[in-house]
Amino acid sequence: ETGVTQSPTHLIKTRGQQVTLRCSSQSGHNTVSWYQQALGQGPQFIFQYYREEENGRGNFPPRFSGLQFPNYSSELNVNALELDDSALYLCASSGTSGWNAYEQYFGPGTRLTVT
Amino acid sequence: DAKTTQPTSMDCAEGRAANLPCNHSTISGNEYVYWYRQIHSQGPQYIIHGLKNNETNEMASLIITEDRKSSTLILPHATLRDTAVYYCIVRVGGDDMRFGAGTRLTVKP
Numbered sequence: 001e002t003g004v005t006q007s008p009t010h011l012i013k014t015r016g017q018q019v020t021l022r023c024s025s026q027s028g029h030n031t032v033s034w035y036q037q038a039l040g041q042g043p044q045f046i047f048q049y050y051r052e053e054e055n056g057r058g059n060f061p062p063r064f065s066g067l068q069f070p071n072y073s074s075e076l077n078v079n080a081l082e083l084d085d086s087a088l089y090l091c092a093s094s095g096t097s098g099w100n101a102y103e104q105y106f107g108p109g110t111r112l113t114v115t
Numbered sequence: 116d117a118k119t120t121q122p123t124s125m126d127c128a129e130g131r132a133a134n135l136p137c138n139h140s141t142i143s144g145n146e147y148v149y150w151y152r153q154i155h156s157q158g159p160q161y162i163i164h165g166l167k168n169n170e171t172n173e174m175a176s177l178i179i180t181e182d183r184k185s186s187t188l189i190l191p192h193a194t195l196r197d198t199a200v201y202y203c204i205v206r207v208g209g210d211d212m213r214f215g216a217g218t219r220l221t222v223k224p
Contacts, residue, residue, distance in 0.1 A: 004158075033211060042202060042214030043159065056211050090158050102208035103149075106158030 004093050004107035012113045013081050021076045021110045023091030031055070032074040033104060034066060035090040043090055049074055050096075078112075086114045118142070119203045124219040127197075133190040135218050137203030140184045145207050148179060150188045152199040153217070159202065162188065193222045 005024045013019050025032050031050045035043035045058035049068035063079040072093070078085055088111050092104035120138040127133040139148065147166050151159040163170055163177045165186075170177045176189040190197055202217040 031209075035214075042200075042216055043212075045211040045213065048211055058211065088156075092158075096209070103161050103164065104159075104212060105161065108158050109156075 004091060004105050006089075006091050006107040006110050008110060009108070010111045010113075012115060015081055015083060015114055017081050018077065018079045019081060019112060021078075021089050021091075021112070023074045023076070023093075023107060025072045025074065025091075025093030026105050029093035029095045029105070030072050031094045031096065031102075032068055032072065033092045033094070034074070034076045035092065036060070036085075037088040037090060037109070038084075039087070046076070081114045083114050086112060088112075118205050118213065119215055121201070121203055121215060121218045123216065124221070126221050126223055127190075127193045129195060129222050129224050130192055133193040133197065133220060133222070135188040135190075135201050135203075135220065136185065137188070138185045139203070139205045142183050142205050143207070146205045147208060148177065148183075148186050149204045149206060149212070150175070150177065151202045151204065151212075151214075152197075153202070154196075154199045159214075162201075193220075195222050195224065198222045 007022045033048040034046040037043040046060050047057040048055045052068045065077045068074045088109040090109045092106045094104045149164040150162040153159045165177045179186045200217040200219050204212050
């Protein structure tokens with residue numbers, strides 16, 4: 001059983017550019033959630049995808065968008081990057097059955113720096 | 116916003132039990148208490164969760180008060196590798212997780 005993986009590990013972008021971050025969910029999981037973690041703070045929920053549909057969204061502007069694919073992997077896209085978008089972006093996958101249903105398994109994150 | 120209150124930081128001696136408190140006075144009847152931890156620069160790691168009964172697994176024990184307004188995570192024999200930020204989260208299964216600032220636990224030799 002493979003865990004949650006994310007790519008790339010680190011990324012440097014310039015203000016105004018666009019970025020795509022990728023996440024492969026754990027085997028058997030059909031739900032993916034994305035979080036943004038600024039330095040020194042707890043993760044903040046961006047949105048969740050369940051069976052390829054957005055299933056909840058936090059307080060983030062529309063320039064943060066996502067996709068989930070039939071194999072349940074996911075992408076996070078951020079347009080018009082701002083300096084404040086510099087953060088660790090975390091992906092978490094979860095299933096929907098059993099005692100451990102909805103328990104989220106996190107990937108190692110992608111460190112995005114916007115200059 | 117997070118629905119929990121935790122101390123900002125705690126210290127614990129290596130080999131001793133670490134008891135991390137969490138207040139969740141507005142918890143609803145169908146909300147579970149989850150604990151995660153985050154070791155520096157890694158993704159959060161699931162520890163344990165419970166509804167109203169005490170729970171124990173290979174990592175920790177979770178004690179929930181009878182009125183469910185507070186809980187305590189117990190690491191029975193803390194090691195240096197348990198140094199991390201510990202997050203207490205209340206949620207209905209399937210809902211998004213709202214992280215607060217957590218408790219920074221430092222285990223000292």
